[in-house]
Amino acid sequence: MTDRTECMELADLLAEVATGAASGPDRARLLRHLNDCDECRQELEELSRLADEVLLIAPEREPPAAFESAVLDRIIASAPRSHTRRLFTRPALQLAAAAILAMAGAGIVWQATTDDRELAAGYRETLDVADGQYFAAAPVTDDTGAEIGHVFLYDGDPSWVFAVLGPEPAPGDYDVVVQTGDGASTIATCEVETAGCGGGATIDARISAIQDVRLVGPDGTWFTAELASGRSAE
Amino acid sequence: MAAGDIDAAATFVRRFQARVYGLALAVVGAAPDAEEVAQEAFVRAWRHAGNFDPRRGRVSTWLLTITRNVAIDMLRVRRDLPVEPAAVAEMLVGSVDDIDRQAESDHIAAALRSIPKDQAVAVVLAVHFGLTAREISERQEIPLGTAKTRIRTGLARLRSKLEVSRDRSD
Numbered sequence: 001m002t003d004r005t006e007c008m009e010l011a012d013l014l015a016e017v018a019t020g021a022a023s024g025p026d027r028a029r030l031l032r033h034l035n036d037c038d039e040c041r042q043e044l045e046e047l048s049r050l051a052d053e054v055l056l057i058a059p060e061r062e063p064p065a066a067f068e069s070a071v072l073d074r075i076i077a078s079a080p081r082s083h084t085r086r087l088f089t090r091p092a093l094q095l096a097a098a099a100i101l102a103m104a105g106a107g108i109v110w111q112a113t114t115d116d117r118e119l120a121a122g123y124r125e126t127l128d129v130a131d132g133q134y135f136a137a138a139p140v141t142d143d144t145g146a147e148i149g150h151v152f153l154y155d156g157d158p159s160w161v162f163a164v165l166g167p168e169p170a171p172g173d174y175d176v177v178v179q180t181g182d183g184a185s186t187i188a189t190c191e192v193e194t195a196g197c198g199g200g201a202t203i204d205a206r207i208s209a210i211q212d213v214r215l216v217g218p219d220g221t222w223f224t225a226e227l228a229s230g231r232s233a234e
Numbered sequence: 235m236a237a238g239d240i241d242a243a244a245t246f247v248r249r250f251q252a253r254v255y256g257l258a259l260a261v262v263g264a265a266p267d268a269e270e271v272a273q274e275a276f277v278r279a280w281r282h283a284g285n286f287d288p289r290r291g292r293v294s295t296w297l298l299t300i301t302r303n304v305a306i307d308m309l310r311v312r313r314d315l316p317v318e319p320a321a322v323a324e325m326l327v328g329s330v331d332d333i334d335r336q337a338e339s340d341h342i343a344a345a346l347r348s349i350p351k352d353q354a355v356a357v358v359l360a361v362h363f364g365l366t367a368r369e370i371s372e373r374q375e376i377p378l379g380t381a382k383t384r385i386r387t388g389l390a391r392l393r394s395k396l397e398v399s400r401d402r403s404d
Contacts, residue, residue, distance in 0.1 A: 015386040021360035021367045049291050050393055054361045055257060055298040056339035057326050057346060063255035063269055070269075071247050071276045072240060078277055157281075158307070188310070191368070201310045 006033055007040055014040065018047035024164055024190075024198015132156030136207060138225040140165065140215060149196070149215070151225035155207035162200030163215055163225070165192055172218040176200060180209045190215060247276055253294060254301045260326065261305035261362055263317045271308055275301040306364035319365065320373060323358040327351060345395040353388030360385055 013030045016022035022030070034041045127133065133155045140149035140163065149165035163176045169192050176188040176199050190199035216222040251272065258271035279300050286296050309315060327346045346354045356374075359365045365373070371381035 012382070012386055015389040016360075016367055016382060019357060019360035019385055019389060020364050021370065021382075021385050023366055023368065045290070047389060047393070049295075050389065050396070051357070051361050052291060052295040052299050053342050054346070054357060054392075055295060055302055056253075057343045057358075058253075058257040058260040058298075058362070059326075060252040061256040061259050062252050063272060064265075067251060067255070067269060067272070068244060068247050071251075071273050072243055074273055074277045075243050075280045076240065078281060202307050 007037060010040065014044050014047055018044055018051045020051075024162070024200075025196055028164070028198070127156065134207075136227065138213070138227050140213075140223050140225045142168070142223055148223060149225075151213045151227075152200075153207045153210070153213075153227075158202035159205070159207050160200060160202045161187060161207075161210070161213060162198065163188070163190055163213060164196065164198040165190055165215060165223075166196045167192070168196075169215075169217065169223070170219075170221075174199075174215040174217050174223075177214045177216055177222075178203060178205070179211045179214065180205050181211065182209075184214075186216075243280055246280070250294065250297055251276075254297060257298055257301050257362075258305050260322055261302065261317070262308055262312075262315055263322075264315060267308060267312070267315060268305075271301065271305045274304045278304065302362060302364070309363070317363075319359055319363040320355065323355045323362065324351070326358055326362070327354040341396065341399055342392075345392050345399065348395050349388055349391040353384045353391065356381060356384035357388040357392065 010030050010033050013022055013026050017027050017030050030040075030044075034044065127135070136153040136155070138151050138153075139147045140151060142148050146168075148168045149163065152162045152164070154160050161176065161178055165174060171192050174190045174192060174197070175186045176190055177184050177186050182205075185203075187201040187203055188199035190197040210227055212227060213225045214222045215225075254275055255268060255272040258275070259265065259268035262268050262271055275297065279297050286293060290296075309317060327343075346357070352374075356370055359370050359373070360367070367381045367385060368378055370376075370385070371378040374381065376384075
């Protein structure tokens, strides 16, 4: 049921989310509310369409002469790759389904509920948006093992990493550092205030190549999100 | 890839390349980088054409949102790019007659010019450059609350202006 009080509280965030100006936590807060509020969802859609139209004001400029042929070459080159990824996604999902069946135990027939099937279909559609193969998430813990945030990862085209910290860490800028076998790379900054922070970016590496994601504070203090090994389906 | 698909892709690129490249150039500033952004935007658009929903807007705005996203990705990685978002935003919302825009964007440009400039600039900084309200407040040296108000009020006024202009044209 729609909570009108919450609608009023979050009304100011609609324009910020529509234009992309909202912080990660604010955006997450509004998106949670939209799950139960058709009215706010419709308002956000309208504001987002309006914000997208603002992009039209950029002046048109003719690109260099060989632009069209360069684009077509890339489109042709990308076609088989995209096909390969789609084929790959299906076995990966079948493996996941098989794992669920195994967990249910021998002799027990797993019957997916309508909700489960809708969830699975929604997951597939979401992954297909950017040729994705999987989403992953891992808790960020402090040196006592307490959870102070989360890292979300998407393996697709492009792949991305997004880190969210709660209000627990000391205020300041925290670098989001991605560690792979090739070394460490700072991809974003997450500015902790009283309400925590969020920050991330697309990355060139496959998610399966990431060993851990660290949030390094201004004084060198760092927190780690340890990623489960063997996530790669390759 | 079938020959018909290639022809369709060529027509698509030809139709929108000036618009896509223009936006890429406005955001990343340098011609070689803008070309890379524009190429990538077309590749992504073509690959995900099935996701385009005409009920949610025009193909041109859908393509431009992809372009903007690619450009912002580049800005985040390439911090060496000579980009001055505030200056570009002021140019985009300014009353410049020599800017080459298509008719379909005239109404939005006119509406942006009719609202207070600081609000229009705040909206453009968020929409074109992906700046958060906090980043806008830091760059413009204004309180965070002021940046948020400019974005919120600017978008609301923009909406009102466009509704009025649509009512008049009906």
